[in-house]
Amino acid sequence: MRKIYLDNAATTYVAAEALQAMMPYFTTEFGNPASIHAFGRESEHAVAKARSQVASCIGADANEIYFTSGATEANNWALLGVVKNSPSKRVLISSIEHPSVIEMGNYLDSLGYKVEKIAVDKEGVISVSDLIAKLSKPAALVSVMVANNEVGTVQYMNTIASLCKKRGALFHTDASQAIGSVFIDVREMEIDFLSMSGHKIYGPKGIGALYIRNGLKIGKHLHGGGQENGKRGGTLNVPGIVGFGAAVEISMRDSTINNNRIKILRDYMIREIEGKIPNVVLNGHRTQRLAGNVNFSFKGCEGEALLASLDLVGIAVSTGSACNSATLQRSHVLTAMGVADDLNQSSIRFSLGRSTTKEDIDYTVTELVKIVKRLRSISCIAKK
Numbered sequence: 001m002r003k004i005y006l007d008n009a010a011t012t013y014v015a016a017e018a019l020q021a022m023m024p025y026f027t028t029e030f031g032n033p034a035s036i037h038a039f040g041r042e043s044e045h046a047v048a049k050a051r052s053q054v055a056s057c058i059g060a061d062a063n064e065i066y067f068t069s070g071a072t073e074a075n076n077w078a079l080l081g082v083v084k085n086s087p088s089k090r091v092l093i094s095s096i097e098h099p100s101v102i103e104m105g106n107y108l109d110s111l112g113y114k115v116e117k118i119a120v121d122k123e124g125v126i127s128v129s130d131l132i133a134k135l136s137k138p139a140a141l142v143s144v145m146v147a148n149n150e151v152g153t154v155q156y157m158n159t160i161a162s163l164c165k166k167r168g169a170l171f172h173t174d175a176s177q178a179i180g181s182v183f184i185d186v187r188e189m190e191i192d193f194l195s196m197s198g199h200k201i202y203g204p205k206g207i208g209a210l211y212i213r214n215g216l217k218i219g220k221h222l223h224g225g226g227q228e229n230g231k232r233g234g235t236l237n238v239p240g241i242v243g244f245g246a247a248v249e250i251s252m253r254d255s256t257i258n259n260n261r262i263k264i265l266r267d268y269m270i271r272e273i274e275g276k277i278p279n280v281v282l283n284g285h286r287t288q289r290l291a292g293n294v295n296f297s298f299k300g301c302e303g304e305a306l307l308a309s310l311d312l313v314g315i316a317v318s319t320g321s322a323c324n325s326a327t328l329q330r331s332h333v334l335t336a337m338g339v340a341d342d343l344n345q346s347s348i349r350f351s352l353g354r355s356t357t358k359e360d361i362d363y364t365v366t367e368l369v370k371i372v373k374r375l376r377s378i379s380c381i382a383k384k
Contacts, residue, residue: 001313001314002313002314002363003314003316004314004315004316004356004360004363004364005316005353005355005356006315006316006317006350006351006352006356006360006364007316007317007318007349007351008292008351008352008353008356009149009150009177009200009290009292009293009318009349009351010318010351011199011200011205012199012200012201012202012203012353012354013202013355014202014203014204014243014247015202015203015246015247015250017246017250018202018203018204018243018244018246018247018250019243021242021243021245021246022204022239022240022242022243022246023239025043025046025238025239025242026239029042029043029046030043030238031043032235032236033046033047033236033238034225034227034235034236043236043238046238046241046242047067047236047238047241047242048062049242049245050241050242050244050245050246051063051065051067051241051245052245053245053246053248053249054196054209054244054245054248055211056248056249056252057179057180057184057248057249057251057252058175058179058184058185058186058191058194058196058211059184059185059186059187059188060186060187060194060211060213061214063214063229064211064212064213064214065209065210065211066209066210066211066212066228066229066231066232067207067208067209067228067232067236067237067241067244068195068207068208068209068210068221068232069206069207069208069237070197070198070199070205070206070207070208071098071100071174071176071195071196071197071200071208072098072100072197072208073208073210073221074174074195074196074197074208074209074210075098075100075101075104075143075172075174075195076100076104077210077218077221077232078141078143078172078193078195078210078218079091079093079101079104079105079108079141079143079172080104080107080108080219081218081219081220081221082140082141082170082172082193082218082219083108083113083140083141084219085217085218085219086140086141086170087140088138088139088140089112089113089114089140090113090114090115090116090137090138090139090140091105091108091113091114091115091116091139091140091141091142091143092115092116092117092118092131092134092135092139092141092142092143092169093105093115093116093117093118093142093143093144094117094118094120094126094143094144094145095117095118095119095120095332095336096120096124096145096148096150096151096153096332096333096336096337097143097144097145097174098145098149098174098176100174101143101145101174102332105117116134117336118130118131118134118142118144119336120336120337121337122337122338122339123153123284123285123286123288123337124148124151124153124283124284124285124333124336124337125153125155125156125285125288126144126155126156126160128156128159128160128163131160131163132163135163135164135167135169136167138167138168138169139167139169140169140170141169141170141171141172141193142160142164142169142170142171142172143171143172143173143174144157144160144171144173145173145174145175145176145177145178146173146174146175146177146178146182146184147175147177147178147181147182147289147290148177148284148333149176149177150283150284150295150331150333150334150349151283151284151285151289151293151295151333151334151337151349152177152284152285152289152290152292152293152294152295153284153285153288153289154178154182154285154288154289154290157173157184157189157191158188158189158190161189161190161191162190164190165190170192170193170216171190171191171192171193172191172192172193172194172195173191173193173194173195174194174195175194175195175196176195176196176197176200176208177200177290178290179196179200179201179248179251180201180248180251180252180255180258180259181255181259181290181291181292182290186211186213191211191213192212192213192216193210193211193212193213193216193218194210194211195208195209195210195211196208196209196211198240198243198244198247201247201248201251202247202250202251202354203240203243203244203246203247203248204239204240204243204244204247206237206240207237207240207241207243207244208244209244212231218231220232222234258291258354259291262291262292262352262353262354262356263291265352265356265357265358265361266291266292266293266294266352268358268361269294269350269352269361269364269365270282270294272361272362272365273294273296273365273368276365276369277298277368277369277372279298279299279300280296280297280298280299281296281297281299281339281343282294282295282296283295283296283297283334283337283339283347291352292351292352292353292356293349293350293351293352294349294350294351294352295347295348295349295350296347296348296350297334297339297343297344297346297347297348298346298347298348298372299342299343299346300346300375300376300379301346301372301375301376301379302345302346302375302379303319303345303346303347303348304319305375306319306346306348306371306372306375307319307348309371309374309375310348310364310367310368310371313367313371315363315364315367317348317349317350317351318348318349318351319331319347319348319349330344330345331344331347334347350364
């Protein structure tokens with residue numbers, strides 16, 4: 001049976017170049033970068049190189065990059081660390097953030113902070129008028145992701161950041177899905193904090209980073225041996241960091257070629273689905289979306305049934321965020337966008353990647369046509 005992977009938004013494979021860069025740090029160059037002997041210095045030099053590689057992809061300085069276990073940790077650190085050092089108890093987050101931001105918001109609420117959600121329109125674009133209204137009162141931090149992980153909508157970052165700056169609020173963004181796909185310059189965009197993950201850009205899992213603009217105060221995250229400029233204790237994951245740095249460099253180097261090719265496949269897939277399957281709705285902004293994101297609702301079908309049926313014919317997709325894919329619940333992203341419950345529960349995310357081919361898309365659409373037809377023929381929803 002053919003196997004096709006269309007869930008790159010959940011995770012990507014590790015690029016060969018990134019894996020090759022990592023391998024020595026599992027075996028011969030295994031020193032602790034905090035040690036002052038030669039073994040330690042070798043690892044410390046590798047970490048410093050990776051820090052510069054990560055910084056360069058967003059226009060930051062190397063000393064503004066702090067390695068974490070991934071974007072979830074970075075998001076948690078940014079939100080909690082800022083409010084602990086701010087006189088304001090208000091935090092604004094978009095209503096379509098990743099669960100790591102939404103759940104941290106809920107936690108801050110339980111601690112007595114005031115967390116408010118910024119509305120989005122039907123395409124997942126932040127409501128500027130709602131943001132302006134909410135910024136009429138002091139806020140410690142505003143958190144809006146660059147690009148949504150479910151529907152792929154890319155935000156107007158310069159506008160959002162400028163409004164935050166004018167109102168005196170710090171600005172954080174989760175750029176996990178955007179690195180290598182969307183141009184980001186933290187200086188030009190006036191971004192104060194930025195989170196990212198290695199496994200979204202063909203690097204290893206379990207490694208990420210938080211960009212913290214020089215001069216900003218943020219609470220210490222992990223108490224320990226003083227690593228990461230005393231802000232996050234714990235022995236550094238040297239192989240992961242090296243692989244992350246290499247993956248970032250590769251993504252930036254090949255971004256134009258990869259994105260152009262993937263966009264062509266994305267648009268082709270959208271046309272094929274809309275042309276061959278009736279009663280479908282494209283979720284997210286039609287053009288201002290991530291290169292590899294295709295999210296459709298299929299009227300009269302359950303999303304979980306579609307996912308399982310596609311899996312049976314070798315096609316891996318998702319019904320939404322990978323963190324929530326094991327739970328049978330409506331997408332909070334589609335709900336915030338005003339998508340009706342029946343369409344919410346019938347949504348599927350196809351996320352294309354570097355290895356995706358036109359033949360993969362053709363096979364997927366051919367099988368999808370058959371699956372949707374079969375599911376609709378036995379669905380109580382479709383017959384209502």
